[in-house]
Amino acid sequence: MQQWADLDMFFCHFSQVFNRYVEVGRVVLVTYGPDAGKLAVVVDIVDHSRVLVDGPTTGVKRQSISFKRATLTDLKVAIPRTIGTPALKAAIEKQELVARWNKTAWAQKIARRTARAELSDLDRFKLMLARKTRRTTVGKAAAKLRKAAAK
Structure with missing residues (x-):
């Protein structure tokens, strides 16, 4: 019986649930195409493989993008569905999205890689x-x- 208690103690540390769901307001990093390396926010969900994104502060125009060309991040902006670009820009600036992104280890790793490549x-x-x-x-x-x- 002791072995089962040990297993329970072992697995209780690994109970973290997946938390990068596709939802309105989720921040994505575009990984392919002319906007590669830029942040955008999910404004609406088109279907099971595409979302409508907009990035008014990072230069990403409102467009439908496949999940193959974007990676979900842990960041989220509190916005309603199909919000307009000016209101989205205000929400991003109010919630300091770029500052929160720059604090993440992911952003710092990308910055180190680009700085080293530009030497x-x-x-x-x-x-x-x-x-x-x-x-x-x-x-x-x-x-x-x-x-x-x-x-």
Whole structure:
């Protein structure tokens, strides 16, 4: 009987429910096409594979988009169905959507990737020198600690 209690304790930590549902107000990241990498908000659901999105603050025009070209995020904006673009823009700015997105690990990862991709040859060289300097400094400090511990 103890083994069942252990299993219950094990599985109670994994009871998180799926929470990225397709719903009006859900924020999506466009992954393909001319708007790739931009955020948009689901304004209406067309059918089981398409949604109507709009991104007035990010430059995404109102359009029907397939789920194959967008990824759902954890963010949501409280809006009614088929809201107009000016009202959506006001709701996005009021709820600080871009600031909330920039705080997520996902957005920070994308920013790091693009910053690294935009490095010039000289910038990559400077980065290599900085990493070498850091490596030698850490190595010297570790050697000093090892030497002190050996005494």
